[in-house]
Amino acid sequence: MNDKQVRVRIAPSPSGNLHVGTARTALFNYLCAKKNGGKYILRIEDTDLERTEQKYIDNIYDSLKAIGLNWDEGPDVGGPYAPYQQSERFDIYKKYAQKLLDEGYAYECFCTQEELDAEKEQAIKERRAYKYSGKCRHLTPEQKEELRKQGKKPVLRFAVPEGHMKFKDLVKGELEFDLGLVGDFVIMKSNGIPTYNFAVVVDDIEMKMTHIIRGEDHISNTPKQIMIYNALGAEVPQFAHVGMILAPDKSKLSKRHGATAVSDFIAQGYLPEAFVNFIALLGWSPSDGEEIKTLDEIAKDFDLSRLSSSNSIFEYDKLKWMNGHYIRHLPIEDITNRAKAYLTDYDLSKYSEKQLQQIIESTREPISLLSEIKDGVSYFFEDELTIDEDVKNDILKTDLGKEVLEAFLKLCDELKFDDVEEIHHQLEAFRGVFKEKGIKPKQTMWIVRGAITGRTRGADIGVIISVLGKNRVVERVKKAMAI
Ligand code: GLU
Secondary structure: OOOOOOOEEEEEOOOOEEEEEHHHHHHHHHHHHOOOOOEEEEEEEOOOOOOOOHHHHHHHHHHHHHHHOOOEOOOEEEOOOOOOHHHHHHHHHHHHHHHHHHHOEEEOOOOHHHHHHHHHHHHHHOOOOOOOOOOOOOHHHHHHHHHHOOOOOOOOEEEOOOEEEEEOOOOOEEEEEEEHHHOOEEEEOOOOOOOHHHHHHHHHHHHOOOOOEEEHHHHHHHHHHHHHHHHOOOOOOOEEEEOOOEOOOOOEEEHOOOEEEEEHHHHHHHHHOHHHHHHHOOOOOOOOOOOOHHEEEHHHHHOOEEEEEEEEEEHHHHHHHHHHHHHOOOOOOHHHHHHHHOOOOOOOOOOOOHHHHHHHHHOOOOHHHHHHHHHHHHHHHHOOOOOOOOHHOOOOOOOEEEEHHHHHHHHHOOOOOOOOOHHHHHHHHHHHHHHHHHOOOOHHHHHHHHHHHHHOOOOHHHHHHHHHHHHHHHHHHHHHHHO
16 A cells, blocks of 8 residues: 555445445445554435435444444544535535536536437347437537527536546456446436436545445446546545355345344344454455454454455354354453343342343353343243243143252252352252152253243353342242142
């Protein structure tokens, strides 16, 4: 990279909630800025006024912040090239459009939709790819005047030159396009609103972008954009087009495969750390092969040369696995605090913070989504315990069930409720007694656990007994014996 300060951007269109694909593009731009001591800018591309909604703009802000991709300049924080929202920049586009018009790089086109449709139909009949004929390129001032008098409002089209366009993409390598296949494209609509290809270039010039990192679905736009840079006499930034993110069945990732919006993943209980780690691996690979990395570690290791030009598969299972890893490894104070967001239906004041941490510590092991914690800990909070039907019928109602519970009730008088270690020892001896009678230790414990939690699996039994305390344990055992 040359010594100019790196400036990169994420430029979402707020016509929906922030998509994972856009989040990944944001991440790569963010990482490029961090790695190179540059600036990462958020620009809201809201020229499509009909599809833009404030709730989507808010969702973009919230989602990017949730996964830690805070921007250096943007609509809300300002910056030297404000405004950063395209709908507030219409005057700027007009000025640039006028320049292109004055210098002959663009021209007014008065063709109606019907005329364009007819051109398209003709192309289909002749079995050739359609491109605009360019018939308005050479209209005389008089002809334009006449069309204006008829009430026609022109669009502005870029006059595409002949020849080939070559550019070096940092990910895809040398790319070449035949401009003969590119028709004169619209840069300003008749209502004065710029098209994407034009607005994006004007903004990237004005905001001094050095690198454009984005999905390869934009590659076909790039020659058009480079033509505009050239026409405006501006320096062309470096392009890096990354392969797309596909669904496990290799089709385009869509809602039918699962969540696609960052906010949905977060709401489902994915941890931002896990999510951002996972999406980093969709198109980037760590130099040491070690996949589990924090955002800071990824930023240190990041290099555009390690971005992949091929597509990546969004493996939901892998994301879940990774999320489980983060749930198990984050500090217990931290994960307990985050878990609280999913436990709002419970009266958490029943327990001290220390006890809550014990509860979470002993239940987080098999969980892959933090939202699952709600069900995982339910028996710590329920006044009326929910008991699984098969636990009732196959375990508690049996003669052995009654016998074990009767003995356990007696043990409760001696149990050291405030010492988890000691409880384990006492239970070991308890199991031993039944073992001598030929009852497997596992079976004995199913009965005890079934009575206290209503299930056969769950948290460490010592923690459960200790945290619930004598009164509740005894009460639950008595109720189970009465089933
Ligand atoms: N608004 C465009 C999009 O959301 C930006 C593309 C670009 O980065 O140039 O796809």
